[in-house]
Amino acid sequence: MTGSARDVLAQKGFRLFLTARLLSSLAQQIATVAVGWLVYDVSGDPLQLGLVGLAQFVPALLLTLPGGHLADRADRRLILLCATLLTMLAMGGLLLLSLEGKPSLPAIFAVMAVLGAVRAFWAPAGQSMTAMLVERHLLSRAVALNSTIWQVTVIAGPAMGGLLYAFGPAVVFGSATLLLGSAAIAVFLLAPMPPHGLGERPHILDGIRFVRSRPEILGSISLDLFAVLLGGATALLPIYARDILMTGPLGLGLLRSAPAMGAALSAALLAHRPPERHAGHKLFIAVAVFGLGTIVFGLSTSFPLSMAALAILGAADMVSVVLRQTLVQINTPDDMRGRVSAVNLVFITASNELGEFESGVAAALLGTVPAVVVGGVGCLLVAGVWAWRFPALRNFELPRSHP
The missing domain is CATH 1.20.1250.20 (MFS general substrate transporter like domains)
Incomplete structure (x- = not known):
């Protein structure tokens, strides 16, 4: 590892943020596999799989601009913490639904809509935090490390989700809930990041x-x-x-x-x-x-x-x-x-x-x-x-x- 890469990871704040990103992304990737299997197992209808994506896409698209506006007006660390906790609660909701003999599809779609809405606030706050946690000359390396974490979860998450699903969907959602709880602890340990330099009348x-x-x-x-x-x-x-x-x-x-x-x-x-x-x-x-x-x-x-x-x-x-x-x-x-x-x-x-x-x-x-x-x-x-x-x-x- 080069000296500059070590410099990025040596910064405690960025290391905690990267840990939270890894755990939360992994949780959502393994849960995505379980949701798809569960929905298709209950409905037998491929159209329902499309609705899973649509349920997340619509609220995410509608709320992303308000989410970015909030990220510039409030403590970004607090936004990230609340979003992670809400995601954990939503995952707990999927866990409870999976324990039913035949879970309600509308209930599953409602939980996925919550996850899409929460993502609209998590993502702008998370993206804008990287530049606050590393020095300017290390930013490109920090972005690359962040992207590496994401790609690792994209590769490993679905495989892990498939393996865990062999023990039942409840095991998948329970594991995802625990991962998100650990991610919330990492975010909690970050220093507060209140806004500064905001204009008098910021607009969305x-x-x-x-x-x-x-x-x-x-x-x-x-x-x-x-x-x-x-x-x-x-x-x-x-x-x-x-x-x-x-x-x-x-x-x-x-x-x-x-x-x-x-x-x-x-x-x-x-x-x-x-x-x-x-x-x-x-x-x-x-x-x-x-x-x-x-x-x-x-x-x-x-x-x-x-x-x-x-x-x-x-x-x-x-x-x-x-x-x-x-x-x-x-x-x-x-x-x-x-x-x-x-x-x-x-x-x-x-x-x-x-x-x-x-x-x-x-x-x-x-x-x-x-x-x-x-x-x-x-x-x-x-x-x-x-x-x-x-x-x-x-x-x-x-x-x-x-x-």
């Missing part, structure tokens, strides 16, 4: 106005929106696994894990060696690699090649994530970070959800392979247009790790 839309006034931030957020909207092929992986690569359910699981594995390796590398020089150029190269990886995956009929393409595009996407999040945090004053993070989260949420919808529509109209290839080409075009349209984004630099 100030984040949108600020983003519009900063071309490099607007460019980075919108670049992610359109690149993921066009280039995402995740929703079509079941078709590739069954009809094109002929790998079955096991192959589908491996295909789904490949981008996360590539992203985790990339994030770990970036935590040690952040791309400080010519960061803007490297951002656009990463987006272009993401598009090329999408095209290769779309055309591939070889399972190993498809796995490699997905891992590479996942790694490239992580480079883009780290660079964009660092740029946003560095160029946003502390009293605006909550609201700007909320705007960023709205764009991310929209790109992920709408991207899956776009992939499905394009596949229905063009066919699966043409839809993925056209999406990859579209991603390349977006990278080129944004590089021309946002020169401030193209030329931005990260602060050096050694001041």
